[in-house]
Amino acid sequence: MDMHTVVVGTSGTTAEDVVAVARHGARVELSAAAVEALAAARLIVDALAAKPEPVYGVSTGFGALASRHISHELRAQLQRNIVRSHAAGMGPRVEREVVRALMFLRLKTVASGHTGVRPEVAQTMADLLNAGITPVVHEYGSLGCSGDLAPLSHCALTLMGEGDAEGPDGTVRPAGELLAAHGIAPVELAEKEGLALLNGTDGMLGMLVMALADLKNLYTSADITAALSLEALLGTDKVLAPELHAIRPHPGQGVSADNMLRVLAGSGLTGHHQDDAPRVQDAYSVRCAPQVNGAGRDTLDYAAVVAGRELASSVDNPVVLPDGRVESNGNFHGAPVAYVLDFLAIVAADLGSICERRTDRLLDKNRSHGLPPFLADDAGVDSGLMIAQYTQAALVSEMKRLAVPASADSIPSSAMQEDHVSMGWSAARKLRTAVDNLARIVAVELYAATRAVELRAAEGLVPAPASQAAVAALRAAGAEGPGPDRFLAPDLAAADTFVREGRLVAAVEPVTGPLA
Secondary structure: OOOOEEEEOOOOOOHHHHHHHHHHOOEEEEOHHHHHHHHHHHHHHHHHHOOOOOOOOOOEOOHHHOOOEOOHHHHHHHHHHHHHHHOOOEEEEOOHHHHHHHHHHHHHHHOOOOOOOOHHHHHHHHHHHHHOOEEOOEEEOOOOOOOOHHHHHHHHHHHOOOOEEEOOOOOEEEHHHHHHHOOOOOOOOOOOHHHHOOOOOHHHHHHHHHHHHHHHHHHHHHHHHHHHHHHHOOOOOHHHOHHHHHOOOOHHHHHHHHHHHHHHOOOOOOOOOOOOOOOOOOOHHHHOHHHHHHHHHHHHHHHHHHHHHHHOOOOOOOEEOOOOOEEOOOOOOOHHHHHHHHHHHHHHHHHHHHHHHHHHHHHOOOOOOOOOHHHOOOEOOEOOOHHHHHHHHHHHHHHHHHOOOOOOOOOOEOOOOEOOOOOHHHHHHHHHHHHHHHHHHHHHHHHHHHHHHHHHHHOOOOOOHHHHHHHHHHHHOOOOOOOOOOOOHHHHHHHHHHHHOOHHHHHHHHHHOOOO
């Protein structure tokens, strides 16, 4: 476990801190300012709870039942009940890192002092994270409005010592047993606290932050594989010249072109041709790689802006304002996050699509400019990478289905009180699958392009130093080079791990310098 400590204050958090807690087990502490803000907001809630006038979430029911005033003796039961009844998720468990991000981001909002939750409840949330206790959260149960209700409810249920959770050893046990084993007392919820633990976009936001981290690596990796494919196809690197991209100044396009140009520096393959009739232009999948990759990069940048705003937000309903008012609002609606989650699924699908087109070109003897059919050792006896491309094509086809936006849908709930929802959780869940698939797609192109580059080298053409570094590192990682047919799945799995762990980027950067 990483002993790095993340301090949660009153003004939000960073994407880096989310990843550190969710993926790397960083410890969490509340700042003194956060504890002070929690206590101050709680005084306001307690004062309102003592008044005879009903206040939503403090002394009323919830949602479509908000018109009922709840007496003092039933309010603790009300808070327990909302957690128990809303912990209604179904389906497979979601990943541990998603649940940790969900818990941490809810703690971030609680610590802002706008929710009215007591300091001891916030401290218990931090204690659960630090103990490595992960509530069991299910795939289905959030409509992305009024918060990620069911997922957050399952987390709140664990705070109460109820339901099931996974311990640091990976074993699922009753939450009460796990809390007792770590010396953590279950919380007894007071007015507003049950509602405050459920009302946020934390699940979809956590998945957005982690997807952005993964996609940053994959976009740089895709720039590298595009350069390798261009080189293997004896393409021209003249289309990567900075002056060409300066006259269409989309930032991501220029970045991708620069990455590719640096990978290809010193290549003895670019600009060569198999006959005396040089190509004037390469195919779009080769020539337009910076435009496609770059447009995706710009979309990532916009998504990161939205994530940054959300990370600085306090999402709850009602909220405690600095002047002491407790006001209802609609900030829990997930539309801003849902939209960019869908945007990212679209650009990931298109990136996968252009990668697959280059792979297919490398394997087709009629379009590969002298490479053997399917990059096979003895075509006909050997099938080479024929079915690797089938696998890649199947992944691309699924990516296109995953690109259908979830946020364009809405389904009414809560007796039409919640009559328009974002479906942001669903957008986040399918984006995770898309990102996972994209790593595999990039890995297949890498595997094909490195084999093709090695076949060119065997003909006496010298690849770029960065290409040589990529080939050597991939082979050292267990993905073998050209030769007779063999069991291919282990090689593809090795290439997949190599890409998703960032090792492709790490392999070429000692030659190219840092890539964006």
